[in-house]
Amino acid sequence: MQSALVARTVAVPAEAAADLISLLPTDAPLSWVRRGEGLVGWGSAASIRTTGPTRFADGVKWWTELVGHADVTDEVGEPGAGLIAFGSFAFADDAAVSSVLTVPSVVVGRRGDIAWVTTVGRGSSLDAPPLTRAEPPARPMGVTYADGALDGEQWMSAVAEAVARIEDGRLEKVVLARDLLATASETVDVRWPLAQLASSYPMCWTFHVDGLFGATPELLVRRERGLVTSRVLAGTIRRTGDETRDAELAGALSRSSKDLEEHEYAVRSVADALEPHCSSMNVPEAPFVLHLPNVMHLATDVTGVVHDGITSLELAAALHPSAAVGGTPRDRAVTLIAELEQMSRDRYAAPVGWMDASGDGEWGIALRSALVSGPTVRLFAGCGVVGSSDPASELAESQAKLVPVRDALGG
Template sequence: MSILPSPADPADSRGVPTALPLVVRTVQIPATIAGSLVDLLPARGPREVTSWVRRGDGLVGWGRAAAFTAAGTHRFADASAWWAQVSEAAVVRDEVRLPGTGVVAFGSFSYAASSPSGATLVVPEVLVGRRGSTAWLTTVAAGAQLPPTPALAVQSPPEAPEDVRFADGSLSAARWEGVVARAVARIAAGELDKVVLARDLAADAAGPVDPRWLLRRLAERYETTWVFAVDGLVGATPELLVRRERGLVTSRVLAGTIRRSGNDEHDLALAASLARSSKDLEEHEYAVRSVADALAPHCSSMNVPDSPFVLHLANVMHLATDVTGVLRDGTTSLGLAASLHPSAAVCGTPTASADSLIDEVEGMDRGRYAGPVGWLDATGDGEWGIALRCAAYDAGDDARLRLFAGCGIVAGSDPEAEVAESDAKLVPMRDALSTL
């Protein structure tokens, strides 16, 4: 594990490095200044930009006042311990006092404990937030003095990616179809009920890809999703893993997908067929049950709807259920995300069997795809999504990215149809990298 700005700080009794104190100031600004939040981001590298935006509201930031990385089985616990130290030691002047004000960390976590991608928490030097008619500016520094307050303004449009070429990732579509067929056979043999299998796609551009280009395109085209960027991971997820806000816990479960046709009347018929599909309803039930079971120990009461609704996105439709509860034990939003990961929506049922099959047949390291991504503040409130519909920058080359998509596989799954579904889920990031 490591920490910025000082990796050599003394460690506490748990072996987690002690953070330098942060000085934090949050002031209210006119909501009109905020404009489109992603348009305020200055030109920075992909690891210097942070975002969590939906329908124009949310948070964007830039710079790194402090950061923490960890890997392995204890990455969630180590990150939580570091954040407790940082937030408790911070000297904060917060004139707004809303969730997302004061000191805030953005984070993303690897799907698998064995992945070298590990976990990252980042505290931006500058953060701009908006919630309805209220907007704010937070500045952060490690040490005794705050950095100068930046002049906020809409930035010049970023340069479009040049000559983007796509190629097979770890497996070709045909080979991945075979992997799906093997999984269906294992399910039919009674080894498990459901498994989520992912595939990747390689993208190479002629030069570095500006993350602001991706964020602007995603925010314009997929405003009902959470458009995120953390430490080189960029995407637009429709799935809220968990929100904790002033004692209320919410999780949006998505499982069961159908591609949109582009014809509104036909899409209504497709939505009706999705809502009646026994295969998709079965897949959805597994996912809802896994979320409800994980949240139950932390909640005094819960509401789990009996049936899902159909969520319409720009390119696909999903079966969706919003699970809510009243927090009883003070667990932070990050702690709740750790309890929920991995849900049946990204792993399968039973979890251990599905995870073992993923490791056996998927043929790639997911990295931080399908792991929690989001933010939390000093009170423990925050929002964490599942890193879906996303791309990860290559660690050493900002012109190279890996795109990811996954599908839930159950007994009734058709391998060819699952390839088509995964292609649909790759569309948001493929389109974001285009100039059209």
């Protein structure tokens, strides 16, 4: 029988964790960073891969048993200290790809002026490693791009078909995604695009788990000391770089009937999914406009008080797929996605994040993301389609959403 995990968390000076991503070595790097705070890890003390409709429940069961037998000493007491797991899950129940939960052998965390190091092993405690910058990654070279499952014209045809289904009354909204293939001349070191994304998109959560990386603006769910938060993004417009013009576009976005309709579906789906797990909830009546370097989104933060014993991963499972990445009604939208996209989403648009031993954690939606394997990177972008959607406009929006990862790879 394998010995129990031993985890030790000690405080370190905040300046030692001032640039979390620069600490990552090449050995199984893991990341969840926003505005210079968050968690990075490397190595693997334990992991599980799950598949199928029970992938979330199987992950929760494994984690609960692992935590129940672990020897944990936590001198910090912050969410993310002590024993934690990073995770990334498949979008579809029938996906051939595995979902993964992994416990790093080293975790470095930072929250405000508080920073810590957690070491994890089996059978004995480990000394915290010195925090030094790792050997810097090399920039990807010779990157070329090719269409994924569908080219632009084919994808616009899929959007047009989705609009026709919506006008027929078969569903209200569906989110259609497309992929783009990038190939470099040598193996891509994921730490390069991670550093670029964290620098260029500090308001997003820059993540990497098992080859899936990105900078997502959308927090699917946070559970922290009994409080639950979910940030809903739906409704997008591309920025021009001109402040006056962008202010006008932000106003137009906030009044757009098409985008407000799309946003309402997404907020409603999140509130309906969270309500059974919360004793009270707050759902704002109107969204705000979230400004990112390349686009602006309609955004709403849904909050609540969660029932005892419900983990952040269970909340993520209840929310997935929300209308922001699937559609409304959920089942019809997911069926139409499988028909029209003609590709596997893999772990794109699904929960990615972390969870600690208490069940607290943060799970984002894997958007503005890509899968890296050797010299190949598969980029993803998706758009919400409603009855008033225009295929050419949706294609332009998808291209804008590919910009963060394309730029991070060097263009």
